[in-house]
Amino acid sequence: MEELTEKLKAQIIEALNLEDIRPEDIDTDAPLFGASGLGLDSIDALELILILERDYGIKMSNPGEGRKILTSVRSMADYIQAHGK
Amino acid sequence: MGRKWEGRTRGGPFGYMFFILLVRIAGIWAAYAFLSLVVLYFIPFAPSQTRSCRMYARRILGMGKFRAVLFPVRSYYAFGQSIIDRVVSSMGMRDRFGYSFDGHGKIMEYVRSGTGCIVIGAHVGSWQMGAQFFAPNGAKVNVVMYDNEYRNIKKVLERNTDQCQFNVIPVNEEDWSFLISITSAVRNGELVCFQGDRYMKEDRVFRAEFLGHEAEFPAGPFILAARLGCPVVFYYAMRGRGRNYRFIFRTPGMELADRGDMKEEEYIFRAYVASLESVVREYPEQWFNYYDFWNLYSSR
Numbered sequence: 001m002e003e004l005t006e007k008l009k010a011q012i013i014e015a016l017n018l019e020d021i022r023p024e025d026i027d028t029d030a031p032l033f034g035a036s037g038l039g040l041d042s043i044d045a046l047e048l049i050l051i052l053e054r055d056y057g058i059k060m061s062n063p064g065e066g067r068k069i070l071t072s073v074r075s076m077a078d079y080i081q082a083h084g085k
Numbered sequence: 086m087g088r089k090w091e092g093r094t095r096g097g098p099f100g101y102m103f104f105i106l107l108v109r110i111a112g113i114w115a116a117y118a119f120l121s122l123v124v125l126y127f128i129p130f131a132p133s134q135t136r137s138c139r140m141y142a143r144r145i146l147g148m149g150k151f152r153a154v155l156f157p158v159r160s161y162y163a164f165g166q167s168i169i170d171r172v173v174s175s176m177g178m179r180d181r182f183g184y185s186f187d188g189h190g191k192i193m194e195y196v197r198s199g200t201g202c203i204v205i206g207a208h209v210g211s212w213q214m215g216a217q218f219f220a221p222n223g224a225k226v227n228v229v230m231y232d233n234e235y236r237n238i239k240k241v242l243e244r245n246t247d248q249c250q251f252n253v254i255p256v257n258e259e260d261w262s263f264l265i266s267i268t269s270a271v272r273n274g275e276l277v278c279f280q281g282d283r284y285m286k287e288d289r290v291f292r293a294e295f296l297g298h299e300a301e302f303p304a305g306p307f308i309l310a311a312r313l314g315c316p317v318v319f320y321y322a323m324r325g326r327g328r329n330y331r332f333i334f335r336t337p338g339m340e341l342a343d344r345g346d347m348k349e350e351e352y353i354f355r356a357y358v359a360s361l362e363s364v365v366r367e368y369p370e371q372w373f374n375y376y377d378f379w380n381l382y383s384s385r
Contacts, residue, residue, distance in 0.1 A: 041261075041288065041289075042261035042264060042305070043304075043305060043308050043309075045261040045264055046264050046308075046309060046312055049264055049265060049268055050268075050313075059269070059272060060268070060269065061265065061269040063262035063263065063266050064262065066261070066262040066264070066265045067260065067262055
């Protein structure tokens with residue numbers, strides 16, 4: 001699990017061009033969106049959706065589940081473990 | 086009046102309901118005649134819209150003072166006509182209009198092959214007039230909407246007219262789950278349509294010279310199209326003389342053959358601005374952004 005969360009953090013940093021942030025700066029359980037976490041916006045959310053699609057073969061189709069899955073690095077990793085290819 | 090569009094459309098469900106009844110009871114010409122009165126009402130009673138329209142005529146189109154003062158009459162009438170035509174068309178009277186297609190080869194190719202595609206339009210003309218032609222060709226059309234009031238209007242139209250020809254993907258600034266609907270629709274080979282000219286409180290904007298003055302556009306639709314890596318088509322439905330609609334389709338390649346070292350999103354955006362500019366130059370009175378689009382007189 002830890003390997004997956006670290007890999008995800010590196011992928012997020014690369015996809016979102018977060019130049020000043022290192023993987024260890026991202027709290028696995030911190031919210032990705034909103035002021036208390038990484039403060040990502042909707043374009044960043046798209047990048048996360050595309051990471052899941054491109055790197056893990058996950059095609060999300062239910063808008064309702066998006067909020068839950070993309071809450072934090074941990075929630076993404078949990079979903080990848082359960083549904084990834 | 087601020088630079089940003091405030092997410093409200095004048096008229097609302099009641100206005101639509103009124104025109105639907107008028108067309109049913111008295112016919113399309115009665116609706117056009119009544120529209121003339123509505124236009125005269127709006128000139129003084131929608132002062133900020135009238136001002137923006139006059140400034141557009143004067144500063145952007147370069148009209149003289151006298152023509153610029155009269156320009157809102159033409160523009161409001163064209164706007165009202167676009168609404169009446171859309172209502173009439175969806176009431177099963179499509180044969181009252183003539184249609185011509187310009188540059189539609191690519192999009193039909195995508196529809197036939199089931200290739201998901203992003204379609205970017207603008208608040209010009211009457212894009213809904215073209216929706217009727219997609220479904221019979223097997224296309225599923227999704228329209229991404231920012232306008233809360235339009236969703237109410239859509240309900241009125243659905244109750245009173247033909248089956249709606251498109252699915253609405255509502256945009257909520259607080260909840261980006263609409264992105265899942267968009268991604269999923271494109272991957273399923275559907276069309277996803279945006280308006281590329283308005284934003285409400287978007288942080289990411291692109292700037293370009295548009296009709297001779299710098300203007301801001303939302304970056305979202307262009308970044309999204311670039312990231313999804315799907316084909317992009319620009320689409321405008323413009324009203325010509327004698328109730329004839331011309332559906333104009335352009336691809337980025339048709340507008341900008343040389344992309345230079347531009348990033349994909351910038352290339353799509355520049356091509357979009359070029360396509361929109363040539364459409365607005367040809368149909369200047371069908372530019373329906375009634376606010377200070379170029380930030381000509383609002384506080385910066």
